[in-house]
Amino acid sequence: MKVIAINGSPRKNGNTSYALKVMTDELEQQGIEVETIQVGHLDIHGCIGCGYCHTSEENQCVFKDDIVNETAKKMREADGFILSSPTYYAGIAGTMKAFLDRVFFTSSSYFKYKVATSISVVRRAGGVDAVHQLNNYLNLAQTVIPPSQYWTIAYGREEGEVLQDEEGIQTLRKNARAMAWLLKTIELGKDKIPYPVEEKRAMTNFIR
Incomplete structure (x- = not known):
């Protein structure tokens, strides 16, 4: 089994990286293969809603000069994935947002019933x-989100400081x-219990 861990921080060795490593180390101890991909430092174009991915071969994004299509393919093939980001103005980092908009617009149908989770790192609030x-993203892609004892957040500002947040790291x-x-x-359970029966999606627009 394999998990793809996405680091949405622009800092290679920042607190998000430290927090994500806590997760990946635990998974590897449990016999799960993990590949970590950092995207936060890259130049990634946002989604333009053109719909090209709905008709293109392998549902690829129209922009092919960055890491999105390659990483989306890895996430489709994996058994699960982790999304991680620092907290910017009570939200995720901008490059991570651009990355996720395109990955999930092209690939949500491939992620159904995969195991996926998310974590954030923050100095104080948000x-x-x-x-x-x-x-x-995980809910709308119909992934299965594992539980924990609290929100999956760890606190820290200076490099490595997040490891001092005992409760956060335990979470x-x-x-x-x-x-x-x-x-x-x-x-x-795959060979013993069938997946839920699918229905054709009903689309109800508020403006007709």
Whole structure:
């Protein structure tokens, strides 16, 4: 089994990286392969809603000069993924937003029933809003989100300071442990329990 961990911070060795490593270390201890991809420092174009991905081969995004299509393919093939971001103005970092808009617009249908979770790192406040923003992508893609004892947020400002947040780090570690358990449970159940019956989606617009 494999998990793709997305680091949405522009800082390679920032607190988001430290927090994410707590998660990936726990997953690896549970026998789960992990690949970490940092996107926060890259130049990534935002989604323009052109619809090209709905008709293109393999539902690729029209912009092919960055990491989005390549990473989306890895996330589609993986058993699960983690989204992580620092907190900017009570929200996720801008490049991470551009990345996620395009990945999920092209690939949400591939993510259904995968195990996925999100974490944010914050100096003081706004982290809950950032986690909720990340979870909006996961919920609308119909992923399975593992639980933990609290919101999956860790606190810190200076590099490495996040590791001093004992409760936050424990929350992330328990979330990763639950993720590993869910991954294994779903894998064991695939041949025994069928996925829920699908229905054609009803689209109701408010303006007709």
